[in-house]
Amino acid sequence: MNKATVTIAVFIVVAVGMLLIWRSSSLEVFTNPIETEEEVVVEEESNENSGGFAPMISEEELALHNSKDDCWVSYAGSVYDITDWVGKHPGGMEAIISVCGESTKFEEALNAQHGEDRAQMLPKVGQFIGTLGVIEGAQS
Amino acid sequence: MQCVLRVGLSIVLFWFGINQILDPSKWTYFIPEWVVNISPFTPELIVLLNGGVEIILGAFILFGIFVRISALIVALHLFLIALSLGNTPSGIRDVGLAFMALALVFKK
Structure with a gap:
């Protein structure tokens, strides 16, 4: 050497x-990670259990939010608004937009x-909107 | 021909490293929960440090400095990521990249 x-x-x-210091x-x-975690938990609780009521979102309403400016997705029956995160997806915006409203x-x-x-990161990158309500005959 | 492998791997490391430094919040989504739990740092700081290390390793591999040890760290890093991602397209891609790095470790 x-x-x-x-x-x-x-x-x-x-x-x-x-470069890293700058x-x-x-x-x-440098925010305290414990505080951050608590904030997330509190935020999730307030989002998902506000007054013990989670709005019911139909498949039809979910499907309306299908663009980069208004993107809702559903996972395991929970609907999230991930509009703010669409542009941050490292794999590119298009990959997410294709599944908005789905x-x-x-x-x-x-x-x-x-x-x-x-999937456990969804509440952190998105805003919980409600629970997906399956309307009879709407899904095959 | 080893040069081609080094340049290719460096491009990947630079791209990911620079993007992690430019906007760490984009990448916190990919940090496994167990890493966040054991780390004293915020997810954003973990991403920043990871990006910095990737740029340094990429530069070392590109300029031929500590190539074997740098490539070994990159390979282990990529195998860990691949393990975390599991049997997914991204996971398989990272296995391929990890073997590229291993090729540099075992170069003649």
Whole structure:
């Protein structure tokens, strides 16, 4: 290992380190994770159990929210508004837009692409809207 | 030919690393729950650090610095991600990338 190689390695590490320090200072990344977790839990509870009532969303109403500006999805009977997160999907916006307004198709796509474990993140990336109500004859 | 492998792997590491640093909130979704639970850091900070490490490893592999050890870390990292993702298209992709990295570990 010659001196030049070590110098380049140190330069790379320092440069990336400075980039991280600069980036972390412009983001709120040092929030206490325990508080954040509690906030999420409280938010989920307030969303899902507000007054012990979860609005019933029909398949037809869900299907109306099918664009990047208004995207609802349903997983395991719970409907979420993920509009704010559509543009943040690392796999691209299009992959999400194609399943906006969907229940079964969304579940299949999420499970196939990321596995069932990722479904537990839905309450964190989206806003709980209500429970999917299956209307007789609406689903085949 | 080893150069082609190094450039290819570096491009992947740079793309993911830079994107994680530019907008960490996009990527917190992909951090497994057990990582968040055992880490003292916020999910955003985990993503930032992960992105930084990926850029450093990508640069090392591209410029031929500590290639074996860097590639070994990348391979282990990718195998862990693949394990977390399971039998999904993303998981299989990462297995392929992990074997690319292993090829650099065992290069002559």
